[in-house]
Amino acid sequence: MNSIEIRELTKEFGRTRAVDHLTFDVMPGRVTGFLGPNGAGKSTTMRLLLGLDRITSGTATIGGRRFTELPDPLHRVGALLDAQSAHGGRTARDHLRFLAAANRIPMSRVEAVLEQSGIASAARRRIKTFSLGMRQRLGIAAALLGDPEVLLLDEPTNGLDPEGIIWIRELMRGLAAEGRTVLVSSHLMTETAALVDHLIVLGQGRLLADTSIEEFIDSRSTPRVRLRTTDPVRLRATLARDDFELVTAEGGRWTVDGMQAEQLGVIAAREGIPMLELIDERASLEQAYLDLTADSAQFAATR
Numbered sequence: 001m002n003s004i005e006i007r008e009l010t011k012e013f014g015r016t017r018a019v020d021h022l023t024f025d026v027m028p029g030r031v032t033g034f035l036g037p038n039g040a041g042k043s044t045t046m047r048l049l050l051g052l053d054r055i056t057s058g059t060a061t062i063g064g065r066r067f068t069e070l071p072d073p074l075h076r077v078g079a080l081l082d083a084q085s086a087h088g089g090r091t092a093r094d095h096l097r098f099l100a101a102a103n104r105i106p107m108s109r110v111e112a113v114l115e116q117s118g119i120a121s122a123a124r125r126r127i128k129t130f131s132l133g134m135r136q137r138l139g140i141a142a143a144l145l146g147d148p149e150v151l152l153l154d155e156p157t158n159g160l161d162p163e164g165i166i167w168i169r170e171l172m173r174g175l176a177a178e179g180r181t182v183l184v185s186s187h188l189m190t191e192t193a194a195l196v197d198h199l200i201v202l203g204q205g206r207l208l209a210d211t212s213i214e215e216f217i218d219s220r221s222t223p224r225v226r227l228r229t230t231d232p233v234r235l236r237a238t239l240a241r242d243d244f245e246l247v248t249a250e251g252g253r254w255t256v257d258g259m260q261a262e263q264l265g266v267i268a269a270r271e272g273i274p275m276l277e278l279i280d281e282r283a284s285l286e287q288a289y290l291d292l293t294a295d296s297a298q299f300a301a302t303r
């Protein structure tokens with residue numbers, strides 16, 4: 001198995017509790033988004049998972065083992081943590097060759113990941129001449145080098161242009177479809193929603209949601225109908241009988257909260273009220289996310 005298991009994971013930096021009794025699983029075969037405002041504890045969780053920071057209490061394992069206990073870790077787990085950390089004086093190809101040699105990865109993988117990440121034509125350039133987006137692609141190439149079953153990508157879309165974002169979406173979907181475990185962090189909901197199947201949301205180091213994207217949308221956005229009608233007076237009276245309110249909107253339109261177009265269409269037809277337009281409106285995903293994380297934004301809990 002190559003699932004990630006986080007159990008009661010806690011990390012304290014002095015008086016700051018960056019990760020607070022966190023428990024969740026990341027399953028193979030799908031892309032899991034790891035969301036939360038700045039400082040929520042996403043990077044710390046990934047660093048703990050990779051054994052880069054010492055755990056205060058709890059466990060973080062991959063396929064039932066700690067990262068530091070894995071026999072060939074880069075063959076099992078690929079990570080993009082800080083794309084800016086690569087040595088600027090080296091060429092992209094040399095950087096990857098160095099990593100491959102240090103981890104007993106065949107050199108053929110270097111050319112494969114250069115191609116896969118779209119930087120083959122820049123392979124001989126020094127990394128310090130790379131744009132932010134190219135460094136990001138190089139970081140992803142390095143994460144893919146060992147052909148790992150598990151991928152941890154911290155803010156992989158940072159600095160990528162729209163084409164790069166589509167590329168990374170396709171890449172992550174492809175990796176998940178091959179049965180790999182893909183965990184990708186971001187603090188932007190709208191961007192993430194298009195990339196992932198499942199969501200883990202953190203706030204102040206605590207778990208706020210562990211849910212599918214569909215469930216997240218359904219459970220957190222209230223239905224609303226937007227409409228145009230030739231007879232708002234009669235519609236208002238009809239809706240008032242069931243405690244629904246017709247509210248004025250711009251452009252000669254009206255809205256009704258807590259109702260879907262299907263329901264309202266049936267009512268209007270039954271009452272013979274002409275409808276010129278009838279559309280379902282959902283509170284945006286970004287808004288639902290901001291509501292969820294509002295109380296925990298920005299600052300980690302202090303003991």
Ligand SMILES: Nc1ncnc2c1ncn2[C@@H]1O[C@H](COP(=O)(O)OP(=O)(O)OP(=O)(O)O)[C@@H](O)[C@H]1O
Binds near residue numbers: 016018037186187
């Ligand atoms: N080495 C450290 N020493 C002290 N405090 C730290 C350290 N690393 C992280 N923190 C604190 O832990 C908390 C969580 O930080 P973390 O970087 O994990 O959040 P994040 O969710 O990844 O945020 P971002 O979206 O900004 O990357 C923050 O309050 C941060 O200041």
